[in-house]
Amino acid sequence: CRRMTGPRGAANLTRTASPVASSSIFDRANPDRWSVRPADLGWLICATALVGVGWQLGHAPFAAPTEPIDSPIDLSQFKRATIMPPKPAVIDPPHVTAEQSDVRPEELVLGIVIGGEARAYPLNMLSGPIREILNDTLAGEPVAVTWCDFCHDAIVYSRRVNQQVLTLIVAGSMWEQSMVIRDNETGSLWSQVLGRAMEGELAGQTLEILPAVNTTWSDWKHRHPETTVAQLPRERQEYTRNFHRDRRRFVLGLRRGSDSGAVTFQTLAARLVLNVQMGGEPLVITYDDEHSAARVFARTVDRQTLEFLPSPRGRMRDRQTSSIWDAGSGLCLEGKFAGAQLPQRQGLVAYTSVWRRFHPDSRDLSEAH
Numbered sequence: 001c002r003r004m005t006g007p008r009g010a011a012n013l014t015r016t017a018s019p020v021a022s023s024s025i026f027d028r029a030n031p032d033r034w035s036v037r038p039a040d041l042g043w044l045i046c047a048t049a050l051v052g053v054g055w056q057l058g059h060a061p062f063a064a065p066t067e068p069i070d071s072p073i074d075l076s077q078f079k080r081a082t083i084m085p086p087k088p089a090v091i092d093p094p095h096v097t098a099e100q101s102d103v104r105p106e107e108l109v110l111g112i113v114i115g116g117e118a119r120a121y122p123l124n125m126l127s128g129p130i131r132e133i134l135n136d137t138l139a140g141e142p143v144a145v146t147w148c149d150f151c152h153d154a155i156v157y158s159r160r161v162n163q164q165v166l167t168l169i170v171a172g173s174m175w176e177q178s179m180v181i182r183d184n185e186t187g188s189l190w191s192q193v194l195g196r197a198m199e200g201e202l203a204g205q206t207l208e209i210l211p212a213v214n215t216t217w218s219d220w221k222h223r224h225p226e227t228t229v230a231q232l233p234r235e236r237q238e239y240t241r242n243f244h245r246d247r248r249r250f251v252l253g254l255r256r257g258s259d260s261g262a263v264t265f266q267t268l269a270a271r272l273v274l275n276v277q278m279g280g281e282p283l284v285i286t287y288d289d290e291h292s293a294a295r296v297f298a299r300t301v302d303r304q305t306l307e308f309l310p311s312p313r314g315r316m317r318d319r320q321t322s323s324i325w326d327a328g329s330g331l332c333l334e335g336k337f338a339g340a341q342l343p344q345r346q347g348l349v350a351y352t353s354v355w356r357r358f359h360p361d362s363r364d365l366s367e368a369h
Contacts, residue, residue, distance in 0.1 A: 078198040080173040080180050080189070084129060087170040089184060091135045095119065095228045098221050103229060105218035106240040108292070110147075110154040111227070112212045115139030118224035120217065123147065123154060128235035132179060133168050135159065136230075143210060144168045145230075148179040148192050152250070153350040154214060157195055157207035176357060193350070193358055211344040215293035216241050223329060241292040252285060252294040253348040253355045253362065254278045261363035262355050268294055272310040273327065275299065276368040283345055284308045285365070286316065286327040294349065297330040297342035 103109065109120040117139040126132060126147040134145040142159040146168070159166045164185065171182035171189055175198070181190040188200030195207040213220075221227060244250055247265035254261050256279025263274060268287035276283050284299040284306075299306045306318040308325070316327045323335025330342030348355075355362065 078175060078189075080171075080175045082173045084172040086172045086182060087130050089135055089167050089169045090131060090133065091167065093131075093134045093136060094231050096231045098225065098227050098229060101217075101229045101231065103217045104240070105216065106242070107217045108214060108239045108241065108243065109217050109220050109229070110145065110156065110212050110214055111220045111224070112138065112143070112145075112156050112210060113224065114141050114143070114210070118220075118227040120220050120224075120227055120229040121145050121154070122217065122230065122232075122234075123214075123239035124234050124236045125230060125232040126154065127239070129170055129172075131232055131235070132170055133181060134230065135167055144207070146179075146181065146192050150174070151178050151193055151350050151354040153193055153348055153354065154212070155192070155195065155348060156210045156212040158210055159207075161202060161205055161207065178354065178358070193354065209346040209348070211296075211346050213293055213295055213344075214349045215288070216291040219288070219291040219293060219328070241290075244292040249352055251350060251352050251355045252296070253350060253359065254283070254296065254346075254365070255348075255359065255362075256281065259363075260359045260361075261365040262352075262359070263365040263368075264352060265292070265294070267366040271366075273308050273316050274365065274368055275307050276365050281345075282306075284316075284342070285347070288314060288328055293328070294347060295328065295330070296345040296347040298345055299342060301337055301340050301342070 103122050108123045110123065110126070111118065111120045115138070119136070119138055121134065126134070126145070127149055132147045132149070136143050136145060142165045144157045144159050145154070146157060147154045159168065166183040166185050168181050168183055168190070171180040173180040173189070175191060179192040181192050182188070183190065183202070186201040188197045188202040190197050190207065195209060197203050197205045244265055247269055250265045251262040252265070252268065254276070259279045261276065261278060263285065265287070268274065268285065269289050272287050274285040276285060282299045282305045284297050286295050286297070287293070299308065304320065306320050308316045308318055311317045311324060314327050315333070316325050317323065318325065321336040323337045324333045325331065325342070326333055330344060332338050332340040
């Protein structure tokens with residue numbers, strides 16, 4: 001894992017090869033079987049050692065300036081370090097029903113719902129340099145489920161850009177201690193944490209973030225009994241709700257255009273419900289400590305902006321009408337708005353230090369009410 005250096009100790013950055021052809025490394029008949037080419041073994045050992053660095057991230061408390069800016073990272077300094085060869089695209093990963101899955105109740109999953117179709121992706125199965133990007137399709141929508149061990153951020157992106165469907169792969173490079181993505185169609189390089197093309201034909205384009213939630217498998221399965229779940233080999237075992245036990249290390253981050261903000265899990269656990277504004281839109285953040293799950297919803301109903309207060313048993317009450325809502329789904333259970341559904345919005349869970357590095361001027365949302 002020796003890092004080559006050039007003038008002034010700068011990293012000697014190597015351009016990766018042309019886009020890798022789409023292929024699958026999984027045996028669909030037996031998804032627990034997978035293989036690594038001998039030529040890749042050294043790279044995997046190196047990458048595994050580097051992943052350990054990610055465990056050191058996020059120990060400092062979050063303290064953000066108040067004035068947000070659009071591009072906190074100097075985009076002219078896209079200096080990536082190549083640490084392994086590009087990986088083959090993982091397309092249409094195998095999935096099973098909830099009853100067929102062997103996911104443990106306490107394991108963390110990334111859950112998404114599109115067009116009424118729900119699917120979960122266990123973080124312990126996403127980890128590792130081969131499977132950190134899954135090109136999947138849900139309810140006809142091409143999505144990319146991405147994960148970076150260094151950042152502890154699981155993000156679902158739409159793969160549609162300029163009416164073109166992209167196939168995304170692990171580029172084998174790191175930038176600012178975060179994963180770099182390559183698309184097979186143009187060879188452009190993307191920042192996984194920003195969802196922005198940093199180099200190539202699509203430079204300056206952004207991937208649309210789709211609403212998703214990090215929660216436990218038991219919580220997701222309870223709320224979505226008809227869900228399917230990705231069935232892949234396990235690379236790790238430790239991604240359970242207890243992984244977030246030091247709540248200072250993790251934030252829920254929001255970004256809307258030039259506006260960005262974040263709040264630590266520590267604050268969310270104390271407040272449970274937080275009313276914020278982001279990019280001019282009134283939002284409510286809810287937190288379920290039992291399942292270590294932070295969710296974001298729009299809080300405007302029938303052109304009325306609501307302010308929410310926490311209530312017992314995972315519920316919340318709006319101050320304007322005293323209607324009772326389920327804090328985990330955004331569904332109104334009783335009161336004036338009974339049956340109304342708050343639309344889910346995008347949020348990003350990451351190490352505190354990672355969010356601060358990529359969004360140094362992010363607002364501290366703990367100042368909201």
